[in-house]
Amino acid sequence: MKLLDNFNSQIDHVLNSSLTFITFVVIKTQFGLDLSGYFGLVLSMSALIETIQGGLYERPSYLKQPIGYKKFRLNSTAIIAMCAFTNFIIFFFIYSESYFGGTLFCIATVFLRNIKTYDYLNDDIKSASNRSIFIFVLSISYFIFIYFDYFNHTFNNFMIIVATIKLFFVLINKNKIFNLKSVSPEQEARDLKILFASLLILIKSRLPLWVLLPFGLGLVGIYEAFRTLVEIFLLPSRGILNVMVKEIDSNNIKRIFKTGIISGLVTATLLLISYNFITSLDIYNHPEIRNTESLISGTVLVMFFWITETNSMVLQYNNQHNIEIFRRFFAIILFVLSNIIFQNFINYKIFIILISSIYVVENIPVLFKLVSKNR
Numbered sequence: 373m374k375l376l377d378n379f380n381s382q383i384d385h386v387l388n389s390s391l392t393f394i395t396f397v398v399i400k401t402q403f404g405l406d407l408s409g410y411f412g413l414v415l416s417m418s419a420l421i422e423t424i425q426g427g428l429y430e431r432p433s434y435l436k437q438p439i440g441y442k443k444f445r446l447n448s449t450a451i452i453a454m455c456a457f458t459n460f461i462i463f464f465f466i467y468s469e470s471y472f473g474g475t476l477f478c479i480a481t482v483f484l485r486n487i488k489t490y491d492y493l494n495d496d497i498k499s500a501s502n503r504s505i506f507i508f509v510l511s512i513s514y515f516i517f518i519y520f521d522y523f524n525h526t527f528n529n530f531m532i533i534v535a536t537i538k539l540f541f542v543l544i545n546k547n548k549i550f551n552l553k554s555v556s557p558e559q560e561a562r563d564l565k566i567l568f569a570s571l572l573i574l575i576k577s578r579l580p581l582w583v584l585l586p587f588g589l590g591l592v593g594i595y596e597a598f599r600t601l602v603e604i605f606l607l608p609s610r611g612i613l614n615v616m617v618k619e620i621d622s623n624n625i626k627r628i629f630k631t632g633i634i635s636g637l638v639t640a641t642l643l644l645i646s647y648n649f650i651t652s653l654d655i656y657n658h659p660e661i662r663n664t665e666s667l668i669s670g671t672v673l674v675m676f677f678w679i680t681e682t683n684s685m686v687l688q689y690n691n692q693h694n695i696e697i698f699r700r701f702f703a704i705i706l707f708v709l710s711n712i713i714f715q716n717f718i719n720y721k722i723f724i725i726l727i728s729s730i731y732v733v734e735n736i737p738v739l740f741k742l743v744s745k746n747r
Contacts, residue, residue: 384503418455433552477538573700580723602670643671670728
């Protein structure tokens with residue numbers, strides 16, 4: 373059963389990540405590099421709200437810990453309001469042509485993740501994978517019509533249609549939204565440590581995009597292209613990590629660590645041997661991506677991504693939230709200070725190397741903890 377769950381989980385996550393990547397490619401080819409940068413910003417806002425939802429609702433449910441904060445429980449109205457507000461920021465300060473489409477996309481993305489969490493924790497992963505298949509097929513069919521110029525409409529209309537496909541399945545499964553009950557209803561979450569740690573993860577993943585934003589959406593689009601390239605190799609990680617956190621207990625922590633390290637080594641090796649071919653493709657054949665620095669950064673990033681996510685689930689399972697928060701915060705501060713102190717010497721290639729260094733640095737406190745424990 374676990375093998376079948378992992379297979380269905382892989383289908384779910386691979387199709388979701390592939391659809392995001394293909395959407396990025398369609399936007400870049402049909403609407404231009406700047407709007408692919410805008411799409412990256414919409415994804416960032418969606419990720420922010422998903423992180424809040426994850427910290428207050430999803431992650432505690434997976435870890436069998438109290439959800440929410442004291443008496444507060446996140447709900448659908450709050451999600452819609454946050455999507456509208458965050459996309460208004462983009463509309464007001466950056467791009468004013470796709471507020472409605474961006475907001476709908478955000479709402480659909482966050483609710484679909486909420487529904488998926490319900491399915492996973494109720495051992496109905498097949499429903500999640502089937503839903504992803506339907507969304508993928510419908511979206512790709514629409515993209516084919518776009519490619520052959522059957523539709524000649526604006527970027528805002530494009531975003532609305534992409535979001536509507538997802539919203540259809542949200543409405544079908546609306547009864548699953550925020551329908552998980554706390555495993556300990558008599559207990560209340562007395563702190564926001566899981567949420568805070570989740571927000572730091574989001575900041576780490578999206579910080580490079582916001583640092584590059586003052587230099588124009590074009591450079592943001594280049595970084596998004598590099599990020600989507602790396603995401604290709606991390607496609608299997610989402611499903612495997614979800615199954616790992618669902619199955620974690622005190623008896624298999626060593627096996628969890630072993631799985632994370634082996635997965636990191638395999639993923640890094642695959643990226644290393646195929647990077648030259650992938651960056652020869654038109655979508656990635658850019659001087660700022662097709663170079664040694666980006667290859668090194670990508671290889672280190674995928675390797676330590678597995679290690680840091682494995683450390684994260686073990687620390688949170690053991691309620692060692694302070695260490696989890698400190699290591700995330702430590703890496704972010706070091707990255708920001710490096711960019712400020714050496715701003716006159718840093719170019720894009722060095723910047724890419726610094727991004728991967730975040731994933732290495734945030735594991736140093738865990739290493740020190742293990743060393744001190746074994747003395």
